[in-house]
Amino acid sequence: MPNSLNHPSTLLKPEWVELIRRHAPEAETLGKLHPEQLELVYDQQWFNLLSPKEYGGLGTPLPDLIKMEEALAWADGSLGWVVTLCCGAGWFGGFIDPGIAQQIYRDKQACLAGSGAPTGTATIIGDGYIINGSWKYASGVHHATYITVNCNIIDGDRPVLDAKGGQLILPFVLDRADVRLISGWKYIGMIATGSDAYAVDNLYVDKNRCFEIDPAAAIVDSQLYTYPFMQLAEATLAANISGLAVHFIDLCKPAFDFKATNIRRVNAVNVLVMNEALQSATALLNQARESFFEAVEASWNNPKSEALLKAVSNSSRMLAKIARETVDELFPYCGLLAASPDTEINRVWRDLHTASQHSLLTFLD
Structure with missing residues (x-):
């Protein structure tokens, strides 16, 4: 092994690895992370690896992040994947309206989950939108406090077009209580990720729940979000x-x-x-x-x-x-x-x- 390359185990305390792996079989039975695994995630702020420091997150530089995520996946695949996808959604904190972001990250157990598939609609109404749709494969959704959705923007009965003339698609951040979970993760692996589907029915949200993922639209001034x-x-x-x-x-x-x-x-x-x-x-x-x-x-x-x-x-x-x-x-x-x-x-x-x-x-x- 090259001298510059370390084994993933060097980034994790042995007692963390022992706890994660000891509960991995039961986590598969539960179809989500075991409570003791989850408590460790909260203690170490792993869901906040990419969240802005302005809101109490860790704002981890990408080279450090990928080594930690490799280590967590080495400890257990499902736990590593949930942390990766949920802290990845936490990265959206760099683009979300500051008032909403402060509300999200006020909770020390804040966790964002979601799907990148544009399988919903957001119909403009006044100063907000009516959201409908269903989305698949939201890893960590059972632990989420907020959920993101990608929507096709609609004005009346017409699609809104982007600058290139295609359908405008924008993400929104929703309260977990406004989202209906649907059992749907039935695959041979990553069972404890609980990557189930979810749906939203005729939900009104203010326009500040919408954000744009683009370096020019970053609200937090950090290389991480550009x-x-x-x-x-x-x-x-x-x-x-x-x-x-x-x-x-x-x-x-x-x-x-x-x-x-x-x-x-x-x-x-x-x-x-x-x-x-x-x-x-x-x-x-x-x-x-x-x-x-x-x-x-x-x-x-x-x-x-x-x-x-x-x-x-x-x-x-x-x-x-x-x-x-x-x-x-x-x-x-x-x-x-x-x-x-x-x-x-x-x-x-x-x-x-x-x-x-x-x-x-x-x-x-």
Whole structure:
């Protein structure tokens, strides 16, 4: 491993990791984070990693953020993903009306969740809007105090167009009490994210609930809120997939040892093959991780460079691809232990293969 690249575990206290992993099986049963996991998240302000310092958030620079998110995903995939998506929604605090933002972050357990899909409508009425619609896949929605929605803006019965002549789509921030949850997260992995759907029916909101995600529209004066949203999203998701892959690789050694000592057909030659595969996969993943971290750091130091931003996109997608491929190369050597849904290694495998389906990281340019 290169000297500049640390294992994700170096960012977390051992007692945090023990607590997170001890409650991970029950969190799957609950379909959301376990209360003790959630209490740790609140204590460490992980939902506020990207929230503005002006409102009591941490305002974490992106290079530091992705390393912490990788570490949390390494501790547990669902917890890392919920923190990433909810603190990502907390990033919107840099664009939300200050009066509303102060109201949101007055709560020390503030948590924003939402969906980026424009599957709702906001019809202009007086000084506000009437919102209708339903949205899927809102990770952490069961812990949310506020929920964001993307809406097609409508004036009467006509769509409002943006500057390019397309449908104008804008986000809104809503009180959790005004949103109806819909059970809908039924996938093999990331079960404890509770990424259920939600709906809003004929809800009136004032115009100050609407905001715009654009560097020129940032209300908080900080580089964090002028860094492009696309690369921020790609990098934070890739960091989670990387953390999951590192966790899987960590679990391979004990799985290989168990197989070598309990299955008669596994001889010394087979053990050598498994160990060489493990070393090769570890080196390949770490190379991709280092390239990824370097790309994010470079773009953060020069966020106006289109070439450096493109490198973040490319390295994020490449890291996700290599994480999937290295895990899948090692999986057959892990035996039935890795195929049992009751084992930690299987949960990590399921989480990685669910998280890596995210459309932002599917295709290489």
